[in-house]
Amino acid sequence: MATRTEVLGAPLARTGPLERVRSRPAILLGGSVVALFVVLILGVALGSVAVAPADTVAILAHRLLGLDLGATWTPAAETIVMDLRLPRVLAAMVVGLGLAVAGVTFQGILRNPLADPYVLGTASGAALGAAIAVLIPIRIALLGFGLVQVLAFVGALLAVTVVYRFSRTGTLAPLTSLLLTGYAVGSLLAAGLAMTMYLSGTNLRQIFYYLLGGFEGTSWSQVLLTAPIILLATIAILARARSLNGFLLGEETAAHLGVDVRRERAILLGLASLITAAAVSISGLIGFVGLVVPHVVRLVVGPNARWVLPLSAIIGASLLAAADLVARLAGGIPVGVVTAIIGAPFFLVLLRRARTGYEL
Amino acid sequence: MSAVDTPVVELVGVDAAYRERVVLSGIDLSIAPGERVAIVGPNGAGKSSLLRVVTGTLRPSAGRVTLDGDPVERLDRMAIARRLAVVPQAGALPFAARVEEVVGLGRLAHEDPFRGHRPADRAAIAAAIERVGVGGLLGRDARELSLGERQLVLLAMAVAQAAPVLVLDEPTVHLDLRHQVETMDLLVDLNRRDGTTIVAVLHDLGLAAHFFPRLVLMAHGRIVADGAPDNVLVDDRIREVFGVDPAFVRRSGGQTGVSAIDGVPASR
Numbered sequence: 001m002a003t004r005t006e007v008l009g010a011p012l013a014r015t016g017p018l019e020r021v022r023s024r025p026a027i028l029l030g031g032s033v034v035a036l037f038v039v040l041i042l043g044v045a046l047g048s049v050a051v052a053p054a055d056t057v058a059i060l061a062h063r064l065l066g067l068d069l070g071a072t073w074t075p076a077a078e079t080i081v082m083d084l085r086l087p088r089v090l091a092a093m094v095v096g097l098g099l100a101v102a103g104v105t106f107q108g109i110l111r112n113p114l115a116d117p118y119v120l121g122t123a124s125g126a127a128l129g130a131a132i133a134v135l136i137p138i139r140i141a142l143l144g145f146g147l148v149q150v151l152a153f154v155g156a157l158l159a160v161t162v163v164y165r166f167s168r169t170g171t172l173a174p175l176t177s178l179l180l181t182g183y184a185v186g187s188l189l190a191a192g193l194a195m196t197m198y199l200s201g202t203n204l205r206q207i208f209y210y211l212l213g214g215f216e217g218t219s220w221s222q223v224l225l226t227a228p229i230i231l232l233a234t235i236a237i238l239a240r241a242r243s244l245n246g247f248l249l250g251e252e253t254a255a256h257l258g259v260d261v262r263r264e265r266a267i268l269l270g271l272a273s274l275i276t277a278a279a280v281s282i283s284g285l286i287g288f289v290g291l292v293v294p295h296v297v298r299l300v301v302g303p304n305a306r307w308v309l310p311l312s313a314i315i316g317a318s319l320l321a322a323a324d325l326v327a328r329l330a331g332g333i334p335v336g337v338v339t340a341i342i343g344a345p346f347f348l349v350l351l352r353r354a355r356t357g358y359e360l
Numbered sequence: 361m362s363a364v365d366t367p368v369v370e371l372v373g374v375d376a377a378y379r380e381r382v383v384l385s386g387i388d389l390s391i392a393p394g395e396r397v398a399i400v401g402p403n404g405a406g407k408s409s410l411l412r413v414v415t416g417t418l419r420p421s422a423g424r425v426t427l428d429g430d431p432v433e434r435l436d437r438m439a440i441a442r443r444l445a446v447v448p449q450a451g452a453l454p455f456a457a458r459v460e461e462v463v464g465l466g467r468l469a470h471e472d473p474f475r476g477h478r479p480a481d482r483a484a485i486a487a488a489i490e491r492v493g494v495g496g497l498l499g500r501d502a503r504e505l506s507l508g509e510r511q512l513v514l515l516a517m518a519v520a521q522a523a524p525v526l527v528l529d530e531p532t533v534h535l536d537l538r539h540q541v542e543t544m545d546l547l548v549d550l551n552r553r554d555g556t557t558i559v560a561v562l563h564d565l566g567l568a569a570h571f572f573p574r575l576v577l578m579a580h581g582r583i584v585a586d587g588a589p590d591n592v593l594v595d596d597r598i599r600e601v602f603g604v605d606p607a608f609v610r611r612s613g614g615q616t617g618v619s620a621i622d623g624v625p626a627s628r
Contacts, residue, residue, distance in 0.1 A: 107454070107455075111454040112454060113454050113455060239473075239474065241474075242468060242471070242473050242474075242476075245465060245468065246465065246468050248453065248454070248455070248457060248462075248465060249448060249451065249453070249462070249465065249514075250448070250451055252417060252448065253446075253448040253451075255415075255416075255417055255437055256415060256417075256440075256441060256444075256445070256446035256448065257441055257465055257466070257468040257469065257521070258437050258438040258440070258441030258442070258468045258469035259437055259468070260436060260437045261437075298455055298456065299456070302456070302457065302458060302461055303455045303456065303457045303461060304461065304476070306475075306476050
């Protein structure tokens with residue numbers, strides 16, 4: 001056995017700090033909630049015009065909680081905090097949370113460690129929707145939502161629906177069929193996107209900007225419309241953590257363990273797709289958060305979805321808000337670039353591990 | 361079987377097919393509580409399909425299947441999981457999972473849906489680990505285990521499910537001889553001490569005849585014999601069903617000779 005262990009890499013640590021965290025994931029959850037608040041304060045305080053963290057806390061406490069902390073601040077600082085930075089930070093958090101939760105769900109249901117929230121065509125559906133919206137000369141704005149956001153949301157959901165319907169051939173929709181259908185539909189939509197971009201002329205930059213992803217100019221109404229969708233769907237997924245656990249050993253075993261496979265798969269995929277669609281509608285395409293965060297969390301606490309889901313949610317929220325902060329401080333580079341620069345090397349390491357550790 | 365006992369598993373006139381391909385036809389089978397039944401037969405005889413019909417994962421095209429007298433199609437998966445545990449074939453795990461975490465999955469139908477394992481679940485998990493003898497594997501990533509070890513972990517998972525019926529499809533396929541015999545002994549023990557009904561598909565006629573008082577022989581989707589090993593594994597039938605010389609079957613196992621496990625005290 002020893003030789004086998006050596007060949008396959010080090011066994012999970014049995015002692016040491018990692019082990020202690022693994023046996024008490026509540027500590028990790030507490031720690032990540034603290035990190036989330038730190039990122040929130042920093043994200044609102046830092047920027048081209050810095051607002052002192054103490055003032056930031058005071059403004060937030062005053063405006064959100066009605067508390068008077070005895071500090072004074074300028075009206076300009078209040079405008080920056082409340083109207084410009086807070087919605088942006090909250091949007092990044094909600095999107096990061098959503099993408100991480102959707103990632104856990106897609107990876108769990110599809111039993112594929114390389115699945116991400118975009119695996120079933122959401123990304124290409126949203127991209128095509130957004131690109132078409134850019135080309136349509138009508139400008140509507142409803143509660144802060146332009147045609148781009150609306151068509152991205154609709155495109156994402158349509159793409160997933162088409163993929164799911166097409167993949168359902170036999171009695172049990174096989175996962176391979178789902179993945180391959182996702183790939184095929186994704187390719188078709190990507191061709192549509194390429195064609196749209198080719199025809200877009202001067203609007204190319206606007207489409208390109210959407211594809212890179214970001215939170216520039218996110219409004220309160222966008223946050224307030226998408227946050228409930230993402231948070232409610234997240235709670236609904238959390239309530240089904242037991243089913244998600246059942247899928248660990250495959251659909252047939254899930255059924256034997258007590259999971260109504262067809263129903264739970266449809267509900268969980270539907271909720272995760274809804275989250276993804278809501279997230280991409282306000283942020284564009286942001287990669288790697290939904291892929292990487294669930295893996296990091298699983299490495300620490302193991303596969304139990306009851307812990308992986310809430311931890312991924314909190315860490316995903318902190319991470320994307322932090323990435324957006326870095327993007328802003330670096331002079332407004334797209335946040336998708338930041339997550340890719342952090343995420344891609346991590347992903348490469350993961351792939352190296354995949355040769356030995358993962359069985360696909 | 362006593363007349364007053366409702367069969368834990370009963371199939372009456374069951375036909376089943378995957379699309380056009382008929383895999384079961386005219387199956388009548390009744391299993392009483394506390395029985396130990398081995399299903400044997402050549403490849404493609406319909407043994408696994410029979411298990412899938414019993415576990416409600418393959419819907420019959422005709423006939424009826426009941427668990428404890430209740431039609432299986434009217435039970436939800438949770439209810440079935442509390443009545444019937446299935447030992448899966450060792451398959452790939454997409455993520456790292458410790459042995460105890462895999463065994464813990466057996467409690468899915470019992471645990472609190474939101475908070476997870478309660479003390480009773482943890483006790484059942486510990487008991488199953490002890491019973492199957494996988495305590496030495498605790499803390500290991502299940503993906504690093506050999507196929508045989510994984511098979512035992514999955515057996516422990518099904519034992520933790522604590523269902524009155526335990527269903528196994530080729531439970532010994534990846535096991536060495538010692539673990540094959542130990543697994544069989546464990547099944548006998550679960551059957552004798554806990555009254556668990558055991559239904560197992562077995563390829564090894566020697567193990568089947570030695571450890572199971574009742575054999576169901578299948579061929580071409582039908583049950584061709586059902587009864588005590590000596591009555592089921594008769595020479596003409598072996599020649600006809602398996603297409604081999606019965607002397608060969610006897611040498612590698614078979615009705616009375618169990619050369620493969622000579623030297624092991626009979627548990628029958």
